[in-house]
Structures are given as C-alpha cells and as structure tokens.
Amino acid sequence: MTFDIVIENGLVVDGTGAPGRVADVGIVKARIGAIGDLKSAPTARRLAATRCVVAPGFIDIHNHSDLVLLADGRAESMVRQGVTTLVTGNCGLTPAPVHDAVRDDLKKTMIGPSYGSWRWNTFAQFLEELRAAPKALHVAALVGHGAIRAAAMGFGDRQPSPDELEAMKRLTVEAMEAGAVGMSTGLVYPPGLYGDTEELIALSRVVSAFGGYYASHMRGEAATVVESVRECLRVGREAAIPVQISHHKAAGRENWGKVRVTYGLIEAAACTHDVTFDIYPYTAGSANLSQLVPPWAHVGGPEAMLARLRDPELRPKVLHDMVHGTPDWNNFFRVDWRDIRLAYVHSQRDRWMQGLSVHAAAEQMSRDPVDLALDLIVEDGNRTTMVNFVMAEEDVDFLLPKPESMIGSDGRAFTPGGPTGEGHPHPRSYGTFPRVFARFVREKGLLRLEDAVHKMTGKPAKKLRLDRRGELKEGYFADVVIFDPTAIRDRATFEEPHQFAEGVHWVIVDGHITLDRGALSERLVGQVLTRAR
Ligand SMILES: [Zn+2]
Known part of the structure; x- marks a missing residue:
C-alpha cells in the first residue's frame, strides 16, 4: 500500500479508552489505510511522532460556533487545541429555523456578536449556507428548541395551542431530515423556558424517531439543579431518547456540592439509559x-x-x-x-x-x-x-473524571486578527482540551490519558452516531491529532484569553494536514457531518 501520510512511532491512543501502543498510522486520501509497522511503506510524507500521542481529532460536543464559521472558517482557537469537529446548536438558541416575524428577536437572543447573511428560514437552508462556507474543521449541528418555539409561536410566555404544537413538531421533523444530530434546549432562556416538560417530551419523541439525542441546558443550574436533572432524565425516559446534560454544574456558593446528588441520579439512570453530560475544566461560565x-x-x-x-x-x-x-x-x-x-x-x-x-x-x-x-x-x-x-473547583474535580462525562468547551472558534477575534472571551475557547491534559491528567492525576482522549473522541462520536469517526481504525476517516503529552497545555487566561494552546504539533482533517508544526493550512476542508444511516 502506498500512503499519503505515515505518522511514525507515536503512542497510538485510539479513542476507545484502550491502553495506547506504539505504532505507525498510514493515511490514504481521507481515510486511515493501516495501523502497524509502516517503516518501510512508501509514502508521500512522514511525520516523526516519537514520544507523541497520536489520537483521533477531538470532538467538541458543546460549542457555540453556529454563526462565527460563516464569518471566518479558520477556527484557529479550536484547531490549535487539536479539535477537528464542533457540535454547534447548543443551549436551545439556534439561527434556524426562523420565521421572518421573529428574525430580529432571535438574532438578539443569540449569544455574542451576530454573523452570516440571515437569509435562511429553514434549518436546511441554514445548513446549506454552513456547507458552502469554507471551514477548517467539521461541524455537526443540533437544532434549538427555543428557535423552533419562536418560529412556531413567538416569544410569548404561554403554552402552545394544538396547532402550534403540531407546527413545532413539523419544524423538528424538517430539521432532523435536513441533518440535525439532535435537539438542544436552553430552559433558562426565553422563549425555551416557557415550554413545559410535556412539550419537551413531545418534540423529543420526534427527534428520537430520527436517531437524534436530547442535549439540555437545564431549567436550573443553581437552587433547582437537582429537580432540573430529574426533569431531564424524565424527558429521556418518556421520549426514549439519549440524554446529554449540557455544561453540568451547580452555580452559586449556596449550591456547591449538589453535583454529588445530581451525579447519583445520573449514575443510576445510566444503568438502563443512554445518559451522559459535558463539562469544561474551569470554575467560571459565560453567558x-x-x-x-x-x-x-x-x-x-x-x-x-x-x-x-x-x-x-x-x-x-x-x-x-x-x-x-x-x-x-x-x-x-x-x-x-x-x-x-x-x-x-x-x-x-x-x-x-x-x-x-x-x-x-x-x-x-x-x-x-x-x-x-x-x-x-x-x-x-x-x-x-x-x-x-460561580462554580466550586471540588465540583469540577468530582464530575469531570466520571465515566459519563465528555469534554465540551461551551466556547466558540476565534481567529485573532479576523472578524471573529474581538472581545474578551472566556479562555475555554482557546484552552479547554489541552487544559484537561495539563490539569486533570498531569497535575492532579484524576484521569488516565486514554480516558481523557476517549471523552473527547470515541464517546462523543458514538453519541452523535457519526460515520467512522472518533476512533483510529483502518477504514475510519483520518481526523487525527498528534500532541506531546508532557507539554500540551492551555495558555489562555481570564486576563489574556486570546492565547493559543501549546503542545499540539499536527492536526489532520479528512487526511489533510490542517496544522503542520504550528503553521495553519490555507485549504479549509471541513464538512457538515450528519448521523450515520
Ligand atoms: Zn448553555
């Protein structure tokens, strides 16, 4: 076999959680052709990965780059962490579907500055614009319950009429048919917060029929965090849908420690149901x-x-x-x-x-x-x-290593110097993934390297039902990150957030070397990913 790239002599951590082993990884076009001893195999390019980890590209299960990729697809803050796929559409507020009558209000409720043409109405039209936009990494998109509700019945604090509920179901079907990977909620944000549990169950049944999952920014992450987890698990049970609790935390000093109660509920539910959560390695949030x-x-x-x-x-x-x-x-x-x-x-x-x-x-x-x-x-x-x-470090240390957790930045892709490089953002947009290795694997010793990689790759890929991604296996797509496990670290701070992570040497997206020893490729090969059939 002749390869385009051979990654030589790295510690291959395949994304399943299995122990790493030293091997070579050969890539042919967009796929992994072979894993083994490829020292004498002919190849166009050889990457010397001795003492480096070779892992599947990281999947950010909780990201908010719905619109920024339409303005600047280079996504440098994420690529330089080793991320190759962003899951957007979290927290209920998505740019689509949108009805002309609520377009301005929806725009104003989206977090941060607004980009893109906003010419779309349907989720399919939005995804078309996203597909056409050049981007360095892949995107899988959730549809937001808040956007669905706004499109069907505006921002009013009331329950839907039977016709309005039918309209919401139709919009959900449309989004799932167009390629949404699931539905998100933002039950602290209007108009999502006006929806009751029955409404969430009704729409989740639609999502479940398409094989999608339910990602929930819950009704309360403070005083009512325990009840909110209960509601989330009930939606999962009654709609028979996989559940992803978003950026799990207990906010406010008076609520610290409640994650031990919520985790007990999650752990028990996970025995019989697909229940997971995402978390970022910081004690501050952003909204x-x-x-x-x-x-x-x-x-x-x-x-x-x-x-x-x-x-x-x-x-x-x-x-x-x-x-x-x-x-x-x-x-x-x-x-x-x-x-x-x-x-x-x-x-x-x-x-x-x-x-x-x-x-x-x-x-x-x-x-x-x-x-x-x-x-x-x-x-x-x-x-x-x-x-x-608003969070306790002990709570983050307690939750992050749990087997049900995945790593989600809750951030956005920034490219300094471009249209998206403004503001004073939360450093998680630059540092989440390297920080997990630096703090939780190396410094605190709370997590095995292989488990950290699994939480960023194989585990989210399975939740998203991605086709042959998230693991390093022959025949799988060649989304790969190569990093130095002793040096990988975040540099972005709350004081100076626009600083790239260190220790990530190469990032490969669909077989294309997107980050090459610090240099970014100008070819942007990312795609919109949908559920496997
Ligand atoms: Zn959220």
Missing part, C-alpha cells in the same frame, strides 16, 4: 449578561425586555428581583458582582469595561453594580456577555 435579569422581565423577547429596563416604573422591580430572586426563578443564585466579569461590551463608549468585573467598573464610576449592569444591557441592545465565576 449573556441579561441571564441575570429575572424571567418575568424577558417575556415577549429581547425588545420587550429592553423596554422594561428603560421603563422608570418597572426598573426598580427588576433591580430588586436581581438581588433577591423571585419564587418562579429556577436559575437564581445570589450574585456577587466581583464574580461577574464583562467579556464583551458592544458600545464603544463603554468598551473600556471589557475584562473588568461589574463591581470594579461600578466602583470606578461610583455607581451601583446592578444599576450599571442594566444600563449596559440597554446600551448594548442585549449584546453584553459575561464570564461568571
């Missing part, structure tokens, strides 16, 4: 700043919310509830404004606050932090994003 605004103020969509914040009659009640909570606010936790750092500030006038905590910015202006936060949301038209330090 729209307006997530700290009470749910009642979001009714009717972002324009209605902004109007309430501007209304001198209503604003004091918003302020009060942000400090004290409301009885129906599932995701409420007591906010310490020192823990809320501004990640993206849209308005030029306030841009200087980027990277500061709301507390620090308010102090400089001798203002009340809650009041300042509301002004920013209004000024930015709901585009302000935050990094919120």
